[in-house]
Amino acid sequence: MKNLKQILDISYPIIQAPMLGVSTPAMVAAVANAGGLGCLPLGGLSPEKTLDLIRETKSKTHRPFAVNLFAHSLAAKVSVDDIEKMENYLETLHKGYNLPFERKPISSYRFYNHLDQIGILLDEQVPVVSFTFGVPDADVTLKLKQKGIKVIGTATSIKEATILDKAGMDAIVAQGIEAGGHRGGFLEDESLPQVGLLSLVPQIVDAVKVPVIAAGGIFDQRTIKAVFALGAAGAQLGSYFIAAEESAASEVYKESILNSTDISTELTRAFTGKWARGVRNSFMKELKNSGLTIPYYTYQNSLTSALRDFGKSAGIADIISLWAGQSASRSKRGSTEALFGELINQIKSGPNPLF
Ligand SMILES: Cc1cc2nc3c(=O)[nH]c(=O)nc-3n(C[C@H](O)[C@H](O)[C@H](O)COP(=O)(O)O)c2cc1C
Known part of the structure; x- marks a missing residue:
């Protein structure tokens, strides 16, 4: 089986989470240029805005990046x-x-739906599409895959992960309860899954065939190594990047994050x-x-x-x-390139380097 780096054509299996209202083309391109996977959030945006943001990202990087869509029904x-x-x-x-x-x-x-945006993604031949809030229809997944576009889904429980696995995702994000932003789950008739990452990752790894990307509370080499020890093939960090220079978060938002604690x-x-x-x-x-x-x-x-x-x-x-997630206080000011570089340096210079 191919590993995550091969599937996504990236140098490091470290992913900047799509964060609507925070992640910008400049942030996505900085991570892509540094060898990670930057994710451009496009959930619910108009087709015009979708195209503009993809083109802007492409103008800043020639490396693969992901776009992120919401796959919910109204x-x-x-x-x-x-x-x-x-x-x-x-x-x-x-x-x-x-x-x-x-x-x-x-x-x-x-309301714009992912079906309003798929045609643009196909025309623009974006390298990777990640979904949250649902499972893309079989024909959408097929069309993306026929163009060589990799498809990622988001799960907050084992049941969701197995549904996404059967639907043909190339990788699955396991989003723990620590994670900032919206819960990515989609089984509305069941009670909200609230599984911590320590429980979620190894159980999803055991239940699916494809690589699992851990998300929620990750912010340094310790937390990255911890999810790899649990069987994850990649680590997705969101809150860590909120205070970055390229973030679209307002100053007052950045301050709230930086002043937050574990219980905020x-x-x-x-x-x-x-x-x-x-x-x-x-x-x-x-x-x-x-x-x-x-x-x-x-x-x-x-x-x-x-x-x-x-x-x-x-x-x-x-x-x-x-x-913001439960470790959001560990977000840092600085350029996205420096923040991403710090993670890689920590991993390379710390004990038991992963790569
Ligand atoms: C401000 C913010 C916005 C987010 N927006 C999205 C989004 O548009 N699409 C998505 O799939 N996930 C979104 N998420 C969730 C992230 O993909 C990821 O699961 C989460 O940030 C991981 O937890 P962490 O914040 O503790 O690192 C968002 C998270 C944050 C903090």
């Missing part, structure tokens, strides 16, 4: 009553910031309607205490987007999603 049931109550709640919050609140009919919500984060549905881990703030706390039913993803995501945009531009950490 929530089947949406309660108009829940949306209206949430609109009332948010409108009051907006007033406190002198921010207008726009109410839109549900039918006017526009929690899982919330408050911002998007989908479970995600971020640094606890008053929006999360107050919405939890409000007793309101939070509309499903991506309705809640649309409802809170104006508030989050405002918070980002005005530097108000209490109203923005501060996605």
Whole structure:
């Protein structure tokens, strides 16, 4: 069996996680140029934006990189009553910031789906496509593979990993509960998997045929070596790169991450309607205490987007999603190239080098 480096055509099996709102073409290209796999997050973006970001990344690197898409289907049931109550709640919050609140009919919500983007990925012949929130349809996977594009899926449980394995993924990301950002799982009718990486990685490794990439709480040579000892073939780091120079995170977000501790984060549905881990703030706390039913993803995501945009531009950490994992305090300032290089140097110079 080919190893992960051969499958992805990279020098080091170290992956910069796709982080929507944080990872930029400059970050992705810096990691690719340094021999790792940079991942460009494109989940839910318009076809125009998808093409622009791919072209921008290509202009900065000739090395392979991955693009990341959301493979979910839209929530089947949406309660108009829940949306209206949430609109009332948010409108009051907006007033406190002198921010207008726009109410839109549900039918006017526009969501882009990975099917709107696949044609572009095929035309652009991107080297690797990773999916989260679901399993791509068989014909999508087939079309990508026929073009020689490698396909990666994301699992938060053994059951999800075996489904992705059967669906023909070339590698599977095992996302532990420590991980920052959205839970990548997709078996909606089951309770949310909350498996720690130490339990998840070896059990998924035993259950699937393809290489497993560990994600969640990884930030240095110790944590990288630990996941390789568990049988992982690659390590995917997200939060570690949030404070990097090439990150699109706002200054107030970077500060929250750098000042966080092991217990600063929690899982919330408050911002998007989908479970995600971020640094606890008053929006999360107050919405939890409000007793309101939070509309499903991506309705809640649309409802809170104006508030989050405002918070980002005005530097108000209490109203923005501060996605981060349990080791996010170990994120560092510096260039992505330096941050990535430090990981490689640590591994090469530390005890029992992996490569
Ligand atoms: C800010 C942020 C945004 C994220 N966005 C995405 C995304 O767009 N697609 C995806 O597959 N995973 C996303 N993730 C999850 C990461 O791929 C990865 O699982 C996680 O960062 C690993 O945990 P760590 O943050 O502790 O390193 C995101 C994570 C963060 C922190």
